[in-house]
Amino acid sequence: MGVYVQKYGGSSVADVACLRRVAERVLQTQRAGHDVVVVVSAMGDTTDELIGMARELNPNPSDREMDMLLSTGEQVSIALLTMALHAQGAEAVSMTGPQAGIRTDAVHRKAKISAVEPERVFAHLAQGRIVIVAGFQGLTPTAEIATLGRGGSDTTAVALATALKAERCQFGKDVPGVFTADPRIVPRARKLAEIAYDEMLELASAGADVLQSRAVEFAKNHGVVLEVRMTFGDEPGTLVRKEVTTMEDMIVRGVAVDTDEAKVTLLRVPDQPGVAARGFKDLAQAHINVDMIVQNVSEAGHTDLSFTVGEEDLPKVRATLEGHVRELGAQGLAFDEDVAKVSIVGAGMKSHSGVAFEMFEALAAAGINIEMISTSEIKIAVIVKKNVAGEAARRLHTAFGLDAGEG
Amino acid sequence: MGVYVQKYGGSSVADVACLRRVAERVLQTQRAGHDVVVVVSAMGDTTDELIGMARELNPNPSDREMDMLLSTGEQVSIALLTMALHAQGAEAVSMTGPQAGIRTDAVHRKAKISAVEPERVFAHLAQGRIVIVAGFQGLTPTAEIATLGRGGSDTTAVALATALKAERCQFGKDVPGVFTADPRIVPRARKLAEIAYDEMLELASAGADVLQSRAVEFAKNHGVVLEVRMTFGDEPGTLVRKEVTTMEDMIVRGVAVDTDEAKVTLLRVPDQPGVAARGFKDLAQAHINVDMIVQNVSEAGHTDLSFTVGEEDLPKVRATLEGHVRELGAQGLAFDEDVAKVSIVGAGMKSHSGVAFEMFEALAAAGINIEMISTSEIKIAVIVKKNVAGEAARRLHTAFGLDAGEG
Numbered sequence: 001m002g003v004y005v006q007k008y009g010g011s012s013v014a015d016v017a018c019l020r021r022v023a024e025r026v027l028q029t030q031r032a033g034h035d036v037v038v039v040v041s042a043m044g045d046t047t048d049e050l051i052g053m054a055r056e057l058n059p060n061p062s063d064r065e066m067d068m069l070l071s072t073g074e075q076v077s078i079a080l081l082t083m084a085l086h087a088q089g090a091e092a093v094s095m096t097g098p099q100a101g102i103r104t105d106a107v108h109r110k111a112k113i114s115a116v117e118p119e120r121v122f123a124h125l126a127q128g129r130i131v132i133v134a135g136f137q138g139l140t141p142t143a144e145i146a147t148l149g150r151g152g153s154d155t156t157a158v159a160l161a162t163a164l165k166a167e168r169c170q171f172g173k174d175v176p177g178v179f180t181a182d183p184r185i186v187p188r189a190r191k192l193a194e195i196a197y198d199e200m201l202e203l204a205s206a207g208a209d210v211l212q213s214r215a216v217e218f219a220k221n222h223g224v225v226l227e228v229r230m231t232f233g234d235e236p237g238t239l240v241r242k243e244v245t246t247m248e249d250m251i252v253r254g255v256a257v258d259t260d261e262a263k264v265t266l267l268r269v270p271d272q273p274g275v276a277a278r279g280f281k282d283l284a285q286a287h288i289n290v291d292m293i294v295q296n297v298s299e300a301g302h303t304d305l306s307f308t309v310g311e312e313d314l315p316k317v318r319a320t321l322e323g324h325v326r327e328l329g330a331q332g333l334a335f336d337e338d339v340a341k342v343s344i345v346g347a348g349m350k351s352h353s354g355v356a357f358e359m360f361e362a363l364a365a366a367g368i369n370i371e372m373i374s375t376s377e378i379k380i381a382v383i384v385k386k387n388v389a390g391e392a393a394r395r396l397h398t399a400f401g402l403d404a405g406e407g
Numbered sequence: 408m409g410v411y412v413q414k415y416g417g418s419s420v421a422d423v424a425c426l427r428r429v430a431e432r433v434l435q436t437q438r439a440g441h442d443v444v445v446v447v448s449a450m451g452d453t454t455d456e457l458i459g460m461a462r463e464l465n466p467n468p469s470d471r472e473m474d475m476l477l478s479t480g481e482q483v484s485i486a487l488l489t490m491a492l493h494a495q496g497a498e499a500v501s502m503t504g505p506q507a508g509i510r511t512d513a514v515h516r517k518a519k520i521s522a523v524e525p526e527r528v529f530a531h532l533a534q535g536r537i538v539i540v541a542g543f544q545g546l547t548p549t550a551e552i553a554t555l556g557r558g559g560s561d562t563t564a565v566a567l568a569t570a571l572k573a574e575r576c577q578f579g580k581d582v583p584g585v586f587t588a589d590p591r592i593v594p595r596a597r598k599l600a601e602i603a604y605d606e607m608l609e610l611a612s613a614g615a616d617v618l619q620s621r622a623v624e625f626a627k628n629h630g631v632v633l634e635v636r637m638t639f640g641d642e643p644g645t646l647v648r649k650e651v652t653t654m655e656d657m658i659v660r661g662v663a664v665d666t667d668e669a670k671v672t673l674l675r676v677p678d679q680p681g682v683a684a685r686g687f688k689d690l691a692q693a694h695i696n697v698d699m700i701v702q703n704v705s706e707a708g709h710t711d712l713s714f715t716v717g718e719e720d721l722p723k724v725r726a727t728l729e730g731h732v733r734e735l736g737a738q739g740l741a742f743d744e745d746v747a748k749v750s751i752v753g754a755g756m757k758s759h760s761g762v763a764f765e766m767f768e769a770l771a772a773a774g775i776n777i778e779m780i781s782t783s784e785i786k787i788a789v790i791v792k793k794n795v796a797g798e799a800a801r802r803l804h805t806a807f808g809l810d811a812g813e814g
Contacts, residue, residue: 068501
């Protein structure tokens with residue numbers, strides 16, 4: 001009998017009614033013949049409410065105390081879900097992250113799971129119980145409570161699935177799976193039956209917010225089969241695994257749009273070794289993630305150096321670089337928030353040449369101007385004006401045969 | 408440098424503003440030269456809100472899961488209070504009950520503390536930190552979270568004070584100390600400088616709801632000096648200890664009124680051995696606490712057997728006894744909710760005869776009829792009609808020289 005790990009996020013357990021429905025869903029899985037371990041997040045807005053109280057008392061609360069505070073959110077969820085299961089006649093037991101054997105390093109608020117000691121979970125499963133585990137938390141080497149950071153519940157689920165040698169790790173979502181594109185942007189998007197880990201990771205970094213990248217990385221490293229599916233619904237979802245065995249020979253698996261990008265340009269910097277490095281070192285020290293970097297062709301020993309960052313980091317970028325423009329030898333600093341990143345992702349690109357050409361052609365045919373380009377082995381991303389990003393995604397979706405009814 | 412343990416209940420930490428003021432209070436204590444350990448309850452109505460959600464999901468939630476749920480309330484309090492202390496520049500650290508070494512038996516929802524392992528608390532104190540401990544909770548022998556039942560935070564405080572050999576265990580309240588009577592009933596009541604453990608225990612069982620009896624018992628057994636005082640205020644409170652060294656030679660320390668009593672009478676039961684025993688065995692099995700028991704003088708081999716129970720237990724008493732009236736040989740069953748218990752308590756009674764006489768005389772002079780009487784070594788309690796209980800208390804308060812300005 002295989003172990004199924006299921007993870008339900010905050011919106012799946014937003015209130016008492018949701019908890020009752022999740023309990024039904026969990027019980028169904030057990031009745032289908034599986035040992036079930038469930039990982040849950042805090043209910044709805046609990047975490048934000050707790051953070052609000054903390055900030056009222058202390059604008060800069062200690063990480064350790066924030067962990068002490070925030071870990072209660074999941075503890076409430078596990079107890080209530082277990083009670084809901086009992087009410088439906090199930091044998092179930094709740095466990096905090098520490099009780100479930102989740103061991104972490106000592107970095108409060110963004111701890112990494114160092115080990116899972118699954119003996120107590122196994123013991124409960126052996127007794128026929130459904131085990132409900134608090135996501136997002138674990139125990140440090142000095143027996144302190146640590147949280148894994150936002151989205152850490154996904155990682156808890158995959159780590160438990162690994163330790164329990166689970167057959168599958170399912171993620172209950174408010175969407176039925178991973179789509180070829182965001183249906184709000186591309187109405188003809190369709191659900192994928194399968195996707196490879198690497199494709200999923202590229203889609204996540206391209207702005208498709210389905211699973212935490214850390215969790216997918218973890219699953220990839222340990223070969224855990226993931227399934228993204230509706231929390232409330234019976235259709236199969238999207239499987240995420242190493243080898244994708246779909247009959248369709250898709251070159252491009254998905255199209256993603258990220259409108260939270262902003263473009264920064266250092267104008268006319270000297271085209272000398274070390275200039276870029278100095279600028280990016282400052283940004284790294286300010287904990288700013290730089291996404292795409294493009295350096296234009298040099299003109300008379302000078303070049304424009306453009307890069308993109310998350311829009312919310314723009315004030316920090318401004319603060320970090322504005323004083324250094326002169327030092328870097330640049331003539332100025334330009335910011336453009338009116339941009340978006342459109343990406344196509346597909347493992348099939350590795351073996352197909354000409355994908356980039358097809359992409360640029362499709363965009364050119366639609367009169368869409370490309371401002372920056374970046375590529376990886378299985379992804380091509382372009383920066384375009386924000387107002388044409390949706391149109392770009394739709395054109396690419398059609399051009400690569402992803403529209404519903406095709407393929 | 409002596410350790411001070413301070414306990415703050417739910418109303419002292421009702422909201423963020425209260426937490427900030429409690430933090431000031433705690434910091435003052437440290438600055439006065441003490442090592443400080445603080446035990447806090449859940450904020451305001453948190454516990455009731457959690458119970459409400461639980462009951463919505465399951466009318467009969469498992470005790471283990473209730474403990475998992477309810478223990479989060481205190482965990483939120485300790486984290487927030489610690490953050491408030493940090494904001495005021497203090498070194499402080501929060502600890503859950505299990506982290507603070509509170510070990511309990513395995514009885515969920517009403518666990519008893521079996522041991523305190525104070526090493527981690529001592530280590531933090533040695534580093535100059537204020538230690539904030541979650542009350543009401545501990546760890547069972549199988550590493551489960553257990554709660555001590557309502558009011559268990561008082562017991563946590565006393566148990567920690569014992570293990571830490573604390574100089575004093577202070578209880579922050581919304582009253583400035585223990586009074587000779589409830590000032591709402593007896594306006595001339597005054598605060599006591601001191602009271603003995605046994606007097607405190609009798610007052611608690613007589614209806615004066617200041618400290619949990621379990622906590623006072625624990626303090627008595629381990630010689631921990633308690634102090635009841637205002638959470639927000641600077642006057643000294645009331646010391647609770649073994650030897651009361653007050654200059655005033657008080658025979659009666661306090662007067663208490665309990666209006667939550669109800670009287671039950673088995674009418675004309677045969678005056679034979681075993682009849683009372685059978686009735687009370689049934690009540691005990693139904694977990695009904697019987698307080699006073701009085702058997703009237705026998706008349707022709709029959710007697711009326713009266714006893715008092717908590718008013719809220721009356722439906723259970725009715726359900727338990729009504730079917731057995733005939734079996735018990737009684738002619739009927741009578742209930743009277745229109746009663747109250749008025750008690751006088753004082754260790755001085757041991758060495759003073761005539762206290763009961765004085766009491767009855769004072770009540771008689773006021774035209775107050777006594778329905779039942781019960782005595783212990785340091786307490787005399789009477790049952791009177793509810794509407795004269797306040798008057799009875801005021802008369803006794805005056806008669807025994809307790810009125811403010813006297814004694």
